[in-house]
Amino acid sequence: MVTVIDNTQGDNTHSERSAAGPVSAAARMRRKKDGGGGLYKPRAPIYPKLAHGRWRSIKWALLLLTLGVYYVTPWIRWDRPGRLPDQAVLVDFTGRRFYFFDIQLWPQEVYFFTGLLVMAALALFLTTSLFGRLWCGYACPQTIWTDLFIAVERFFEGDRNQRMRLDAAPMSFDKLWRKAGKHLTWLAIAFGTGGAWIFYFHDAPTLIRNFWIGQAPMTAYVSCAVLTGTTYLFAGWMREQVCIYMCPWPRIQGAMLDQHSLQVTYRRDRGEPRGAHKKGQDWAGRGDCVDCGQCVAVCPMGIDIRDGAQMECINCGLCIDACDDIMGKLDRPKGLIAYDTDAAVAARSCGERPRYPLIRSRTVYYGAALTVVSALTLWGLVTRSQIELHVIRDRNPTFVRMHDGAIRDGYTLKIANRSFEDQRFEVTFDGVRRARVWRPGEESDGLSVVVPADEVLAVRVFVSAPAEAVSAPSMPARFVVRSPALTADAKTVFLSGAANP
Amino acid sequence: MAHERETDQVSGVETTGHEWDGIKELDNPLPRWWLWSFWAGVGVAVVLWVLMPAWPGITGYTRGVLHQSDRGDVARDLAALTAQRGAEAVKLQSASLEQIEHDPELQNYALQVGQSVFGDNCATCHGQGGVGSKGYANLRDDVWLWGGTLEDIQHTITVGVRSGHEGARTSQMPAFGRDQMLKVGEIRDLTEYVVRLSGRQADRAAAARAAPIFAAQCAACHGADGKGNQTLGAPNLTDSEWLYGADRASIEGQIYNGRGGVMPSWQGRLSPETIKAMAVYVHTNAGGR
Numbered sequence: 001m002v003t004v005i006d007n008t009q010g011d012n013t014h015s016e017r018s019a020a021g022p023v024s025a026a027a028r029m030r031r032k033k034d035g036g037g038g039l040y041k042p043r044a045p046i047y048p049k050l051a052h053g054r055w056r057s058i059k060w061a062l063l064l065l066t067l068g069v070y071y072v073t074p075w076i077r078w079d080r081p082g083r084l085p086d087q088a089v090l091v092d093f094t095g096r097r098f099y100f101f102d103i104q105l106w107p108q109e110v111y112f113f114t115g116l117l118v119m120a121a122l123a124l125f126l127t128t129s130l131f132g133r134l135w136c137g138y139a140c141p142q143t144i145w146t147d148l149f150i151a152v153e154r155f156f157e158g159d160r161n162q163r164m165r166l167d168a169a170p171m172s173f174d175k176l177w178r179k180a181g182k183h184l185t186w187l188a189i190a191f192g193t194g195g196a197w198i199f200y201f202h203d204a205p206t207l208i209r210n211f212w213i214g215q216a217p218m219t220a221y222v223s224c225a226v227l228t229g230t231t232y233l234f235a236g237w238m239r240e241q242v243c244i245y246m247c248p249w250p251r252i253q254g255a256m257l258d259q260h261s262l263q264v265t266y267r268r269d270r271g272e273p274r275g276a277h278k279k280g281q282d283w284a285g286r287g288d289c290v291d292c293g294q295c296v297a298v299c300p301m302g303i304d305i306r307d308g309a310q311m312e313c314i315n316c317g318l319c320i321d322a323c324d325d326i327m328g329k330l331d332r333p334k335g336l337i338a339y340d341t342d343a344a345v346a347a348r349s350c351g352e353r354p355r356y357p358l359i360r361s362r363t364v365y366y367g368a369a370l371t372v373v374s375a376l377t378l379w380g381l382v383t384r385s386q387i388e389l390h391v392i393r394d395r396n397p398t399f400v401r402m403h404d405g406a407i408r409d410g411y412t413l414k415i416a417n418r419s420f421e422d423q424r425f426e427v428t429f430d431g432v433r434r435a436r437v438w439r440p441g442e443e444s445d446g447l448s449v450v451v452p453a454d455e456v457l458a459v460r461v462f463v464s465a466p467a468e469a470v471s472a473p474s475m476p477a478r479f480v481v482r483s484p485a486l487t488a489d490a491k492t493v494f495l496s497g498a499a500n501p
Numbered sequence: 502m503a504h505e506r507e508t509d510q511v512s513g514v515e516t517t518g519h520e521w522d523g524i525k526e527l528d529n530p531l532p533r534w535w536l537w538s539f540w541a542g543v544g545v546a547v548v549l550w551v552l553m554p555a556w557p558g559i560t561g562y563t564r565g566v567l568h569q570s571d572r573g574d575v576a577r578d579l580a581a582l583t584a585q586r587g588a589e590a591v592k593l594q595s596a597s598l599e600q601i602e603h604d605p606e607l608q609n610y611a612l613q614v615g616q617s618v619f620g621d622n623c624a625t626c627h628g629q630g631g632v633g634s635k636g637y638a639n640l641r642d643d644v645w646l647w648g649g650t651l652e653d654i655q656h657t658i659t660v661g662v663r664s665g666h667e668g669a670r671t672s673q674m675p676a677f678g679r680d681q682m683l684k685v686g687e688i689r690d691l692t693e694y695v696v697r698l699s700g701r702q703a704d705r706a707a708a709a710r711a712a713p714i715f716a717a718q719c720a721a722c723h724g725a726d727g728k729g730n731q732t733l734g735a736p737n738l739t740d741s742e743w744l745y746g747a748d749r750a751s752i753e754g755q756i757y758n759g760r761g762g763v764m765p766s767w768q769g770r771l772s773p774e775t776i777k778a779m780a781v782y783v784h785t786n787a788g789g790r
Contacts, residue, residue, distance in 0.1 A: 039531065040535070040536050041529070041531065043532065238534065245532055245535075396632075401642060403644045403741060403742050404741070405741050410786075440789040441789030442789070462788060
């Protein structure tokens with residue numbers, strides 16, 4: 001089922017206008033190119049105007065929430081027994097552990113991260129097919145930090161028109177301090193961003209002290225510097241170019257969207273034909289769009305939403321706020337620009353009732369895949385054992401025959417104790433009658449080893465079996481390690497070369 | 502480029518004239534920041550020329566102000582490792598063999614040293630896994646020609662067997678056949694006797710005939726009961742372990758030729774603490790009894 005959305009219909013393609021007023025950066029680019037072009041395309045500056053309304057409020061709230069989570073998380077303390085770190089979320093590379101509140105993961109369990117990443121990807125697919133690019137518009141760090149940097153810019157240089165005037169004006173003391181203040185604040189925020197990142201990898205209170213006295217690891221300084229640089233560049237200078245040129249997601253998401261996906265949509269069925277409107281003029285025979293250009297003025301991506309769905313559009317909804325504002329002033333119903341679907345617009349154009357089916361084949365597939373992967377990951381996490389046993393059999397020699405014909409095999413047991421207490425394990429060997437497990441050099445019969453809390457212990461053991469107990473060249477066998485609290489077992493074989501004569 | 506200038510209707514961008522299945526390529530220019538990133542890359546390269554080894558010359562190369570050298574790094578790491586091992590080696594020198602086996606850290610160090618030294622020096626004859634082969638002793642089982650305690654093993658490695666070292670472990674199994682000390686028939690009878698000693702089916706009459714020969718010729722070293730003598734390196738003939746083969750032909754051949762293998766003395770070639778580590782390695786891997 002494919003619907004071709006043809007945005008070229010109508011006369012107002014590209015909204016190229018001769019009248020004064022906001023024109024999208026993309027339109028200005030096209031004009032510039034027509035006038036000469038060149039091998040390289042300079043960035044057309046975008047001066048997004050501050051919008052007010054429901055979506056802007058949601059964006060402010062999410063900005064505070066996400067930044068709050070980012071900056072506060074490393075400082076949350078969490079009680080753990082013994083020598084373990086008391087940081088709630090910690091990626092401990094030197095200790096090779098990942099701590100997340102009550103969950104502690106070992107490098108061997110990296111598949112949980114794989115599960116998490118697959119879940120994240122599927123959740124992104126599902127939300128995109130249902131509600132469009134919510135991630136891009138509200139949660140992506142690039143959007144969040146750019147929003148924050150634009151707010152700083154607005155604080156120092158004023159709103160859209162003032163900023164445009166300031167940029168056009170010759171250098172003056174006023175311009176200098178405003179620009180300097182903006183850039184210094186940007187750098188400070190960028191430094192704070194890079195600075196917060198490194199706390200996820202070391203004990204935060206220790207690191208912040210060591211950082212300032214030059215005692216922190218070199219990786220901390222380098223990571224902090226790199227992230228300071230990228231934050232300043234990406235949120236301050238690159239902005240929408242990151243989304244358009246660098247990010248693969250806008251190019252991929254076309255595969256997740258269909259005509260029933262919610263997107264920020266200019267309802268051309270209601271807006272066209274557009275045109276200026278004088279007070280008291282009749283609304284009959286014309287569209288609701290008064291061509292005021294406010295949707296373009298607030299757009300952080302520098303596009304005109306009335307051109308239809310575009311790769312550049314991050315679906316942030318600021319143009320909805322701007323348009324609703326104008327519609328309110330004109331006493332027209334709100335929602336000329338709204339979260340809507342292409343199918344709904346097409347249906348209304350034909351005078352039909354729009355449908356918003358949430359259950360479609362792609363949402364069902366994405367939903368089912370997400371459910372399965374989440375269930376598997378969760379099941380793995382809940383049922384994961386605190387102890388793990390691996391058996392590595394000696395390969396050279398595979399077995400040794402004693403003077404009395406008895407057979408001795410060598411094994412290395414790797415016992416991982418993920419619990420927070422030292423554990424004494426009794427090691428037993430099943431599968432061969434009268435087999436004896438012992439450690440080289442130890443006289444005592446029966447084997448018991450102590451594995452310290454949160455460690456892996458490698459134990460080399462010998463298993464001896466009398467000649468008459470050996471009935472086959474290779475006998476299936478099993479090691480069992482047992483402490484009062486934990487048990488683990490692992491399969492192996494007992495080799496003897498040949499059955500005894 | 503000789504093509505008609507054409508502007509795409511949807512995007513308003515000129516095409517390059519290239520077309521695939523009706524899809525035309527737009528002639529969008531690269532963004533300007535792309536050019537900046539190129540120049541930034543060039544800048545980084547220039548900085549690296551100054552900091553790092555870069556330009557080849559006739560007799561050498563520019564070293565860079567950081568004097569970075571991978572070879573130097575390796576040398577430094579090796580020196581650090583040697584220094585670290587030095588401490589362990591000193592500990593190994595002073596510790597007794599029993600102390601080593603009861604100090605897990607030191608034992609582990611000895612085992613690691615022993616393993617690599619064994620691979621370089623001993624595996625040629627005794628095999629990588631130490632199980633030996635015909636004529637070369639199995640070091641993993643519980644049968645020892647010259648004794649299996651830590652001290653015995655250490656001494657054997659130090660002086661060798663028939664090595665020419667003045668303290669070498671030496672013994673001589675006579676070549677009863679080649680030197681015509683016994684007749685072929687007697688050797689055949691003796692073979693049956695020895696097979697019977699190890700608890701296998703043998704010609705009873707032949708064995709009985711050979712009993713006085715064994716008592717006269719063999720018992721001095723192998724013992725009246727054939728259980729051998731480790732001070733003389735005389736193997737136990739009653740078990741299932743045979744250095745030169747267990748079948749009748751092999752046993753007969755050994756009585757006839759009286760072969761004795763040579764193991765070199767490692768004194769001088771390996772340091773005393775390395776030999777100590779070797780002894781621990783061999784002893785532990787044989788079960789440590």
